[in-house]
Amino acid sequence: MEKFIPVNMSNRHIHVSQEHVELLFGEGHKLTLMKDLSQPGQFACDEKVDIIGPKSTIKGVRILGPVRPQTQLEVSIFDARTLGIDPVVRPSGNIVNTPGCTIVGPKGQVVIGEGVIVAARHIHLHTTDGEKFGLKDKDIVKVRVGNERATVFEKVVVRVHDTFALDMHIDIEEGNAAGIKNGDTGEIIREEV
Amino acid sequence: MEKFIPVNMSNRHIHVSQEHVELLFGEGHKLTLMKDLSQPGQFACDEKVDIIGPKSTIKGVRILGPVRPQTQLEVSIFDARTLGIDPVVRPSGNIVNTPGCTIVGPKGQVVIGEGVIVAARHIHLHTTDGEKFGLKDKDIVKVRVGNERATVFEKVVVRVHDTFALDMHIDIEEGNAAGIKNGDTGEIIREEV
Numbered sequence: 001m002e003k004f005i006p007v008n009m010s011n012r013h014i015h016v017s018q019e020h021v022e023l024l025f026g027e028g029h030k031l032t033l034m035k036d037l038s039q040p041g042q043f044a045c046d047e048k049v050d051i052i053g054p055k056s057t058i059k060g061v062r063i064l065g066p067v068r069p070q071t072q073l074e075v076s077i078f079d080a081r082t083l084g085i086d087p088v089v090r091p092s093g094n095i096v097n098t099p100g101c102t103i104v105g106p107k108g109q110v111v112i113g114e115g116v117i118v119a120a121r122h123i124h125l126h127t128t129d130g131e132k133f134g135l136k137d138k139d140i141v142k143v144r145v146g147n148e149r150a151t152v153f154e155k156v157v158v159r160v161h162d163t164f165a166l167d168m169h170i171d172i173e174e175g176n177a178a179g180i181k182n183g184d185t186g187e188i189i190r191e192e193v
Numbered sequence: 194m195e196k197f198i199p200v201n202m203s204n205r206h207i208h209v210s211q212e213h214v215e216l217l218f219g220e221g222h223k224l225t226l227m228k229d230l231s232q233p234g235q236f237a238c239d240e241k242v243d244i245i246g247p248k249s250t251i252k253g254v255r256i257l258g259p260v261r262p263q264t265q266l267e268v269s270i271f272d273a274r275t276l277g278i279d280p281v282v283r284p285s286g287n288i289v290n291t292p293g294c295t296i297v298g299p300k301g302q303v304v305i306g307e308g309v310i311v312a313a314r315h316i317h318l319h320t321t322d323g324e325k326f327g328l329k330d331k332d333i334v335k336v337r338v339g340n341e342r343a344t345v346f347e348k349v350v351v352r353v354h355d356t357f358a359l360d361m362h363i364d365i366e367e368g369n370a371a372g373i374k375n376g377d378t379g380e381i382i383r384e385e386v
Binding site: 120142144149151154 | 269270271280282313314335337341342343344345346347348363364365366367369370371372
Protein backbone atom coordinates (compact mmCIF):
# COMPACT_ATOMS: atom_id res chain seq x y z
CA MET A 1 0.00 0.00 0.00
CA GLU A 2 1.35 3.43 -0.97
CA LYS A 3 2.07 5.77 1.92
CA PHE A 4 4.35 8.57 0.67
CA ILE A 5 3.01 11.89 -0.61
CA PRO A 6 4.50 15.23 -1.66
CA VAL A 7 3.78 18.06 0.80
CA ASN A 8 3.38 21.68 -0.25
CA MET A 9 2.79 24.87 1.70
CA SER A 10 0.08 27.38 0.83
CA ASN A 11 0.82 31.03 1.42
CA ARG A 12 -2.07 33.40 2.11
CA HIS A 13 -4.36 33.69 -0.91
CA ILE A 14 -7.92 34.46 -1.89
CA HIS A 15 -10.55 32.79 -4.06
CA VAL A 16 -13.12 35.21 -5.48
CA SER A 17 -16.54 35.09 -7.09
CA GLN A 18 -17.00 36.61 -10.57
CA GLU A 19 -19.27 39.23 -9.02
CA HIS A 20 -16.49 40.29 -6.65
CA VAL A 21 -13.84 40.19 -9.44
CA GLU A 22 -15.91 42.79 -11.29
CA LEU A 23 -16.47 44.95 -8.19
CA LEU A 24 -12.71 44.88 -7.46
CA PHE A 25 -11.25 45.05 -10.99
CA GLY A 26 -14.04 46.55 -13.12
CA GLU A 27 -17.07 45.37 -15.08
CA GLY A 28 -16.45 42.35 -17.30
CA HIS A 29 -12.96 41.73 -15.87
CA LYS A 30 -11.64 38.16 -16.24
CA LEU A 31 -8.89 36.71 -14.00
CA THR A 32 -5.46 36.46 -15.69
CA LEU A 33 -3.54 33.19 -15.50
CA MET A 34 -0.01 33.72 -14.15
CA LYS A 35 0.98 30.14 -13.27
CA ASP A 36 -0.72 26.75 -13.11
CA LEU A 37 -0.93 25.12 -9.66
CA SER A 38 -0.54 21.46 -8.70
CA GLN A 39 -4.29 20.82 -8.73
CA PRO A 40 -5.53 20.54 -12.35
CA GLY A 41 -7.42 23.66 -13.49
CA GLN A 42 -6.29 25.76 -10.52
CA PHE A 43 -4.00 28.72 -11.20
CA ALA A 44 -2.30 31.69 -9.58
CA CYS A 45 -3.47 35.00 -11.08
CA ASP A 46 -1.71 38.25 -11.86
CA GLU A 47 -4.39 39.99 -9.79
CA LYS A 48 -3.73 40.92 -6.18
CA VAL A 49 -5.86 42.65 -3.55
CA ASP A 50 -5.35 44.29 -0.17
CA ILE A 51 -7.11 42.87 2.87
CA ILE A 52 -8.28 45.20 5.63
CA GLY A 53 -9.01 43.80 9.09
CA PRO A 54 -9.94 45.59 12.32
CA LYS A 55 -6.26 45.87 13.34
CA SER A 56 -4.24 46.21 10.13
CA THR A 57 -3.99 45.76 6.37
CA ILE A 58 -2.17 43.01 4.48
CA LYS A 59 -1.22 44.23 1.03
CA GLY A 60 -0.82 42.24 -2.17
CA VAL A 61 -2.72 39.03 -1.45
CA ARG A 62 -2.76 36.93 -4.61
CA ILE A 63 -5.99 35.72 -6.17
CA LEU A 64 -6.17 32.05 -7.15
CA GLY A 65 -8.42 31.12 -10.07
CA PRO A 66 -10.74 30.05 -11.44
CA VAL A 67 -13.56 32.08 -9.89
CA ARG A 68 -15.67 30.26 -7.31
CA PRO A 69 -19.28 30.62 -6.20
CA GLN A 70 -18.13 32.15 -2.90
CA THR A 71 -15.22 34.44 -2.05
CA GLN A 72 -12.86 32.85 0.51
CA LEU A 73 -9.67 34.28 2.04
CA GLU A 74 -7.15 31.74 3.36
CA VAL A 75 -4.60 33.03 5.89
CA SER A 76 -2.29 31.69 8.58
CA ILE A 77 -3.10 32.10 12.26
CA PHE A 78 -0.31 34.70 12.38
CA ASP A 79 -1.93 36.64 9.51
CA ALA A 80 -5.36 36.45 11.16
CA ARG A 81 -3.95 37.87 14.40
CA THR A 82 -2.10 40.58 12.43
CA LEU A 83 -5.39 41.58 10.78
CA GLY A 84 -7.21 41.44 14.12
CA ILE A 85 -9.46 38.62 12.93
CA ASP A 86 -10.29 35.56 15.06
CA PRO A 87 -8.52 32.59 13.38
CA VAL A 88 -11.02 29.87 12.47
CA VAL A 89 -9.69 26.58 11.10
CA ARG A 90 -12.00 25.20 8.39
CA PRO A 91 -11.86 22.91 5.38
CA SER A 92 -11.92 24.95 2.17
CA GLY A 93 -15.48 25.80 1.10
CA ASN A 94 -16.94 25.57 4.60
CA ILE A 95 -17.26 29.25 5.47
CA VAL A 96 -20.57 29.48 7.34
CA ASN A 97 -20.19 31.67 10.45
CA THR A 98 -16.53 32.48 9.76
CA PRO A 99 -15.26 36.07 10.13
CA GLY A 100 -15.36 38.60 7.31
CA CYS A 101 -13.01 41.34 6.08
CA THR A 102 -12.74 44.16 3.58
CA ILE A 103 -11.13 43.43 0.20
CA VAL A 104 -9.66 46.30 -1.79
CA GLY A 105 -8.94 46.17 -5.52
CA PRO A 106 -7.88 48.87 -8.00
CA LYS A 107 -11.46 49.64 -9.05
CA GLY A 108 -13.42 49.15 -5.86
CA GLN A 109 -13.82 47.34 -2.59
CA VAL A 110 -15.99 44.59 -1.19
CA VAL A 111 -16.95 43.83 2.40
CA ILE A 112 -17.53 40.13 3.00
CA GLY A 113 -19.50 39.14 6.09
CA GLU A 114 -17.85 35.71 6.20
CA GLY A 115 -15.17 33.79 4.30
CA VAL A 116 -11.91 34.29 6.23
CA ILE A 117 -10.50 30.88 7.16
CA VAL A 118 -7.30 29.16 8.24
CA ALA A 119 -7.34 26.18 5.87
CA ALA A 120 -7.50 22.79 7.56
CA ARG A 121 -4.56 20.55 6.58
CA HIS A 122 -5.65 18.13 3.87
CA ILE A 123 -4.56 15.65 1.23
CA HIS A 124 -5.71 15.61 -2.38
CA LEU A 125 -5.85 12.19 -4.01
CA HIS A 126 -6.93 11.34 -7.52
CA THR A 127 -9.47 8.50 -7.54
CA THR A 128 -6.77 6.06 -8.69
CA ASP A 129 -4.48 7.30 -5.85
CA GLY A 130 -7.30 6.60 -3.42
CA GLU A 131 -7.16 2.95 -4.44
CA LYS A 132 -3.34 2.79 -4.24
CA PHE A 133 -3.35 4.40 -0.79
CA GLY A 134 -6.38 2.49 0.49
CA LEU A 135 -8.07 5.77 1.38
CA LYS A 136 -11.47 7.23 0.61
CA ASP A 137 -12.94 10.73 0.60
CA LYS A 138 -13.34 12.22 4.13
CA ASP A 139 -10.96 9.71 5.77
CA ILE A 140 -8.81 11.24 8.54
CA VAL A 141 -5.12 10.28 8.71
CA LYS A 142 -1.88 11.28 10.38
CA VAL A 143 1.10 12.38 8.33
CA ARG A 144 4.73 12.53 9.47
CA VAL A 145 6.88 15.18 7.80
CA GLY A 146 10.23 16.83 8.41
CA ASN A 147 13.53 15.63 9.70
CA GLU A 148 15.34 17.88 12.18
CA ARG A 149 11.91 19.24 13.19
CA ALA A 150 10.07 15.97 12.61
CA THR A 151 6.35 16.51 13.16
CA VAL A 152 3.24 14.37 12.93
CA PHE A 153 0.16 16.22 11.74
CA GLU A 154 -2.98 14.54 13.01
CA LYS A 155 -6.57 15.10 11.82
CA VAL A 156 -5.52 15.44 8.17
CA VAL A 157 -8.61 15.29 5.96
CA VAL A 158 -8.39 13.11 2.85
CA ARG A 159 -10.15 14.37 -0.26
CA VAL A 160 -10.52 12.04 -3.22
CA HIS A 161 -11.80 13.21 -6.62
CA ASP A 162 -11.11 12.44 -10.26
CA THR A 163 -10.04 16.07 -10.81
CA PHE A 164 -7.41 15.98 -8.00
CA ALA A 165 -3.66 15.40 -8.18
CA LEU A 166 -1.66 13.74 -5.40
CA ASP A 167 -0.60 16.44 -2.91
CA MET A 168 -0.77 17.33 0.77
CA HIS A 169 -1.52 20.98 1.54
CA ILE A 170 -0.49 22.68 4.77
CA ASP A 171 0.06 26.34 5.51
CA ILE A 172 3.41 28.08 5.90
CA GLU A 173 3.33 27.98 9.69
CA GLU A 174 2.72 24.23 9.63
CA GLY A 175 5.48 23.75 7.05
CA ASN A 176 7.95 25.89 9.00
CA ALA A 177 7.03 24.14 12.25
CA ALA A 178 8.15 20.92 10.56
CA GLY A 179 11.11 22.62 8.86
CA ILE A 180 10.15 21.39 5.41
CA LYS A 181 10.60 22.72 1.88
CA ASN A 182 7.89 22.53 -0.77
CA GLY A 183 7.84 19.11 -2.39
CA ASP A 184 9.30 17.26 0.61
CA THR A 185 7.83 13.84 1.24
CA GLY A 186 5.31 13.02 3.97
CA GLU A 187 4.48 9.56 5.27
CA ILE A 188 0.87 8.61 5.93
CA ILE A 189 0.66 6.86 9.28
CA ARG A 190 -2.14 4.36 9.69
CA GLU A 191 -3.63 3.69 13.05
CA GLU A 192 -2.78 0.27 14.39
CA VAL A 193 -6.25 -0.91 15.32
CA MET B 194 4.58 8.69 35.90
CA GLU B 195 3.76 12.32 35.08
CA LYS B 196 3.28 13.12 31.41
CA PHE B 197 1.47 16.46 31.13
CA ILE B 198 3.34 19.75 30.75
CA PRO B 199 2.42 23.37 30.04
CA VAL B 200 3.45 24.57 26.57
CA ASN B 201 4.42 28.15 25.80
CA MET B 202 5.41 29.93 22.60
CA SER B 203 8.49 32.12 22.28
CA ASN B 204 8.26 35.13 20.02
CA ARG B 205 11.44 36.44 18.38
CA HIS B 206 13.88 37.78 21.01
CA ILE B 207 17.56 38.37 21.62
CA HIS B 208 19.99 37.55 24.42
CA VAL B 209 22.93 39.94 24.62
CA SER B 210 26.37 40.09 26.20
CA GLN B 211 27.17 42.98 28.58
CA GLU B 212 29.76 44.20 26.05
CA HIS B 213 27.06 44.40 23.36
CA VAL B 214 24.55 46.02 25.77
CA GLU B 215 27.04 48.85 26.24
CA LEU B 216 27.79 49.20 22.52
CA LEU B 217 24.04 49.34 21.78
CA PHE B 218 22.77 51.37 24.76
CA GLY B 219 25.82 53.26 26.02
CA GLU B 220 28.71 52.70 28.42
CA GLY B 221 27.75 51.22 31.77
CA HIS B 222 24.15 50.53 30.68
CA LYS B 223 22.32 47.81 32.63
CA LEU B 224 19.32 45.89 31.27
CA THR B 225 15.97 46.97 32.75
CA LEU B 226 13.57 44.33 34.05
CA MET B 227 10.11 44.68 32.48
CA LYS B 228 8.58 41.28 33.36
CA ASP B 229 9.75 38.02 34.88
CA LEU B 230 9.59 34.95 32.62
CA SER B 231 8.61 31.38 33.48
CA GLN B 232 12.24 30.27 33.96
CA PRO B 233 13.56 31.55 37.32
CA GLY B 234 15.92 34.52 36.93
CA GLN B 235 15.00 35.12 33.28
CA PHE B 236 13.19 38.34 32.40
CA ALA B 237 11.89 40.42 29.50
CA CYS B 238 13.60 43.82 29.30
CA ASP B 239 12.36 47.27 28.40
CA GLU B 240 15.19 47.43 25.85
CA LYS B 241 14.54 46.61 22.20
CA VAL B 242 16.81 46.57 19.14
CA ASP B 243 16.39 46.47 15.38
CA ILE B 244 17.82 43.55 13.43
CA ILE B 245 19.21 44.10 9.93
CA GLY B 246 19.60 41.15 7.58
CA PRO B 247 20.62 41.04 3.93
CA LYS B 248 17.01 41.35 2.77
CA SER B 249 15.20 43.45 5.36
CA THR B 250 15.02 44.87 8.87
CA ILE B 251 12.90 43.66 11.77
CA LYS B 252 12.27 46.47 14.22
CA GLY B 253 11.70 46.31 17.95
CA VAL B 254 13.09 42.91 18.90
CA ARG B 255 12.93 42.56 22.66
CA ILE B 256 16.01 41.76 24.74
CA LEU B 257 15.66 39.00 27.34
CA GLY B 258 17.87 39.22 30.41
CA PRO B 259 20.08 38.62 32.22
CA VAL B 260 23.10 39.24 29.99
CA ARG B 261 24.81 36.12 28.64
CA PRO B 262 28.39 35.37 27.63
CA GLN B 263 27.34 35.32 23.95
CA THR B 264 24.77 37.33 22.03
CA GLN B 265 22.10 35.12 20.44
CA LEU B 266 19.11 36.10 18.30
CA GLU B 267 16.17 33.65 18.24
CA VAL B 268 13.76 33.96 15.32
CA SER B 269 11.17 31.87 13.50
CA ILE B 270 11.89 30.35 10.10
CA PHE B 271 9.52 32.98 8.66
CA ASP B 272 11.51 35.76 10.34
CA ALA B 273 14.82 34.33 9.09
CA ARG B 274 13.50 34.24 5.51
CA THR B 275 12.15 37.79 5.90
CA LEU B 276 15.61 38.95 7.01
CA GLY B 277 17.27 36.99 4.18
CA ILE B 278 19.12 34.75 6.65
CA ASP B 279 19.39 30.98 6.25
CA PRO B 280 17.28 29.45 9.06
CA VAL B 281 19.39 27.14 11.25
CA VAL B 282 17.63 25.13 13.97
CA ARG B 283 19.80 24.85 17.09
CA PRO B 284 19.47 24.31 20.83
CA SER B 285 19.95 27.60 22.68
CA GLY B 286 23.65 28.30 23.34
CA ASN B 287 24.90 26.23 20.42
CA ILE B 288 25.73 28.98 17.92
CA VAL B 289 28.97 27.80 16.29
CA ASN B 290 28.77 28.30 12.51
CA THR B 291 25.31 29.86 12.60
CA PRO B 292 24.57 33.00 10.53
CA GLY B 293 25.17 36.52 11.81
CA CYS B 294 23.30 39.83 11.52
CA THR B 295 23.54 43.51 12.39
CA ILE B 296 21.97 44.68 15.66
CA VAL B 297 21.03 48.35 16.01
CA GLY B 298 20.44 50.10 19.33
CA PRO B 299 19.88 53.76 20.22
CA LYS B 300 23.57 54.41 20.91
CA GLY B 301 25.33 52.19 18.39
CA GLN B 302 25.31 49.03 16.37
CA VAL B 303 27.00 45.64 16.52
CA VAL B 304 27.70 43.15 13.74
CA ILE B 305 27.70 39.56 14.98
CA GLY B 306 29.37 36.93 12.78
CA GLU B 307 27.25 34.17 14.24
CA GLY B 308 24.38 33.77 16.73
CA VAL B 309 21.16 33.79 14.69
CA ILE B 310 19.22 30.60 15.43
CA VAL B 311 15.77 29.08 15.17
CA ALA B 312 15.46 27.60 18.67
CA ALA B 313 15.03 23.84 18.79
CA ARG B 314 11.84 22.80 20.59
CA HIS B 315 12.65 21.80 24.17
CA ILE B 316 11.32 21.04 27.62
CA HIS B 317 12.60 22.53 30.86
CA LEU B 318 12.30 20.30 33.93
CA HIS B 319 13.36 21.04 37.46
CA THR B 320 15.45 18.21 38.90
CA THR B 321 12.48 17.03 40.95
CA ASP B 322 10.28 17.11 37.81
CA GLY B 323 12.87 14.95 36.07
CA GLU B 324 12.22 12.27 38.70
CA LYS B 325 8.43 12.60 38.47
CA PHE B 326 8.54 12.38 34.65
CA GLY B 327 11.21 9.67 34.55
CA LEU B 328 13.33 11.85 32.27
CA LYS B 329 16.93 12.97 32.39
CA ASP B 330 18.91 15.80 30.81
CA LYS B 331 19.37 15.39 27.01
CA ASP B 332 16.59 12.79 26.64
CA ILE B 333 14.59 13.14 23.42
CA VAL B 334 10.81 12.76 23.57
CA LYS B 335 7.69 13.32 21.52
CA VAL B 336 4.97 15.69 22.71
CA ARG B 337 1.37 15.83 21.50
CA VAL B 338 -0.30 19.24 21.63
CA GLY B 339 -3.39 20.87 20.21
CA ASN B 340 -6.89 19.73 19.52
CA GLU B 341 -8.45 20.79 16.21
CA ARG B 342 -4.90 20.97 14.78
CA ALA B 343 -3.51 18.13 16.92
CA THR B 344 0.21 17.78 16.32
CA VAL B 345 2.98 15.58 17.64
CA PHE B 346 6.34 17.30 17.92
CA GLU B 347 9.16 14.76 17.71
CA LYS B 348 12.82 15.28 18.63
CA VAL B 349 11.98 17.44 21.64
CA VAL B 350 15.08 17.90 23.78
CA VAL B 351 14.67 17.51 27.53
CA ARG B 352 16.72 19.79 29.75
CA VAL B 353 16.86 19.09 33.47
CA HIS B 354 18.42 21.52 35.96
CA ASP B 355 17.76 22.66 39.51
CA THR B 356 17.26 26.23 38.24
CA PHE B 357 14.57 25.24 35.71
CA ALA B 358 10.78 25.39 36.02
CA LEU B 359 8.45 22.92 34.27
CA ASP B 360 7.68 24.27 30.76
CA MET B 361 7.84 23.28 27.10
CA HIS B 362 9.08 25.98 24.73
CA ILE B 363 8.20 26.09 21.06
CA ASP B 364 8.17 29.02 18.65
CA ILE B 365 5.11 30.83 17.36
CA GLU B 366 5.03 28.94 14.07
CA GLU B 367 5.08 25.63 15.93
CA GLY B 368 2.38 26.84 18.31
CA ASN B 369 0.17 28.15 15.50
CA ALA B 370 0.70 24.96 13.49
CA ALA B 371 -0.80 23.12 16.45
CA GLY B 372 -3.42 25.83 17.03
CA ILE B 373 -2.53 26.25 20.71
CA LYS B 374 -2.64 29.11 23.17
CA ASN B 375 0.12 29.82 25.69
CA GLY B 376 -0.28 27.60 28.72
CA ASP B 377 -2.11 24.80 26.90
CA THR B 378 -1.18 21.30 28.00
CA GLY B 379 1.09 18.92 26.09
CA GLU B 380 1.32 15.18 26.60
CA ILE B 381 4.73 13.51 26.60
CA ILE B 382 4.56 10.38 24.47
CA ARG B 383 6.96 7.60 25.37
CA GLU B 384 8.20 5.24 22.73
CA GLU B 385 6.84 1.76 23.11
CA VAL B 386 10.07 -0.20 22.90
